[in-house]
Amino acid sequence: MKTNLRHLRVYLAAHDGGSVTRAAEAMRLSQPAVSQALGKLERLAGQPLFLRRGGLFPTAAGEALALRLRRAFGLLDPALSDIAPRLVLTATSAQLQALVATCEAENFTLAARRMGMTQPSVHRAVSQLEQEAGQKLFARTAFGLMPTRVAERLAMAARLAFAELDQAEADLAELAGREVGAIVIGAMPLSRSFLLPRVLARFRRVRPTLPVRVLDGPYADLVSGLRRGEIDILIGALRDTPPAEDVIQKPLFQDDLMIVARPGHPVLENPASLARYPFVVGLAGTPGRQAFDRLMAGFGTPPSLIETGSMILMREILAITNHLGCISRLQIAAEIRLGAVVPVPVPMQGTSRIIGLTMRSDWLPTRAQSAFLDAIEAELPGS
Structure with missing residues (x-):
């Protein structure tokens, strides 16, 4: 148009x-x-x-x-x-x-x-x-x-x-019985592995042909794309305050972090020795990383860190080294069920994060976008 x-x-x-x-x-x-x-x-x-x-x-x-x-x-x-x-x-x-x-x-x-x-x-x-x-x-x-x-x-x-x-x-296409355009989602790590697959599967049952684009990348880049109208919604951990005046955040559910290791890791014999081992952690400035830093204040400073937003990279590094990982409990749940990693039994108080949607404050969704939002609500934990 x-x-x-x-x-x-x-x-x-x-x-x-x-x-x-x-x-x-x-x-x-x-x-x-x-x-x-x-x-x-x-x-x-x-x-x-x-x-x-x-x-x-x-x-x-x-x-x-x-x-x-x-x-x-x-x-x-x-x-x-x-x-x-x-x-x-x-x-x-x-x-x-x-x-x-x-x-x-x-x-x-x-x-x-x-x-x-x-x-x-x-x-x-x-x-x-x-x-x-x-x-x-x-x-x-x-x-x-x-x-x-x-x-x-x-x-x-x-x-x-x-x-x-x-x-x-x-x-207009919707009113004429046609589909036009696409839904563009900015997906942060937790949503890509835990929530989004189920949401997309549900959405496909009601909208089998509408194109959907899922983008990842640094949080700042995703927010910029959202504010420019290039991305419809962001799904992932919310910030303490909205990143800009023209953006709003909608909480969906809470998640917390956990420490994980490969099966047989020596830390499992002595969980209090966390700080002796190198870690794979989230990127600086993310809510998960901030929670990790607060947690480690009670254990000490690890000898080294690898920063990444990739769960796959974390899993592979943990499998071949003595690195430990700090990651969302919901995000890593499938890897734990498969036995690829195991939880390290340490207290994780203070690591809770709010997961939700980030949108432009004046955004008016189309019917298809509203159907996608409905799919998100239907797939929330406890729904």
């Missing part, structure tokens, strides 16, 4: 005015131009957006589109107006997409490759936007194109507005 932004504004004017005539007056266009814009949007939607009975009466699809457009322009227009009021009417989808790509690549050639366009086309789109803005949006430096603060704010607003337009396309 990343079509002509002008056409989308015409649609909102028609929705609010209830007639082609009022929309034409509001947008300072001819009535045939308004009718043409509405017809194009209906063809893209694959269904009527209005009933025409002496006026324009929105269908269910028309109301769904209007809701998403208000959200999209509510994000985009303040950022455009802050730069130059006329940009609200003159900025195009192509120009904003070029701006976003250039902000990310910091180079016109790389931005063009990402967009599948020629370098002159991207350069021209950004230059046109700068001309309308009446100011430079990038500083040319020896290290590349550095976006100004206003350019960064506009790029963020454009990303989120485009995400809303993608959501609009999914909403």
Whole structure:
């Protein structure tokens, strides 16, 4: 639905005015131009957006589109107006997409490759936007194109507005009996091994064909993707406070940590000797690592640490060395059942962590995304 932004504004004017005539007056266009814009949007939607009975009466699809457009322009227009009021009417989808790509690549050639366009086309789109803005949006430096603060704010607003337009396309497809788009999940270690497999299996029973992308990576990168609208939800350990003002956290259940070792490890004869052995632990700054550090304050400092978010790597290191591992009890439960590792019987007070969802505070899920959230609730421990 990343079509002509002008056409989308015409649609909102028609929705609010209830007639082609009022929309034409509001947008300072001819009535045939308004009718043409509405017809194009209906063809893209694959269904009527209005009933025409002496006026324009929105269908269910028309109301769904209007809701998403208000959200999209509510994000985009303040950022455009802050730069130059006329940009609200003159900025195009192509120009904003070029701006976003250039902000990310910091180079016109790389931005063009990402967009599948020629370098002159991207350069021209950004230059046109700068001309309308009446100011430079990038500083040319020896290290590349550095976006100004206003350019960064506009790029963020454009990303989120485009995400809303993608959501609009999914909403309209749903009403037409089709599936469009994908669900994108940022998965932290516990969710990948414990919760997410069962959630995906349940979700597949109700949505057998909708694409699902599961991303992992550093927490900061996942949060950045979430805030840009590239990721729908994060599943994993929550932070003590939300990572940003535009992000909320929803607790789901509690988990605690445990110390594990290979079968036959000498620590099993003397659990109080924990600090004599090297450890495989979570990455610095994660809730699990912070809990480990608090725990070890009562035992002493281990001789060395290997930091990783990979349970597989931990398991393999433990199998061939005298390293110990500190990991989520739920995450390692299957490995314990298989006999790959065994728990070390030491008190683990103070290692409890809250596992939950992290989302954008203003996120409005599609029906498919709501079905995925329902699947999560149904697979929680104790459900």
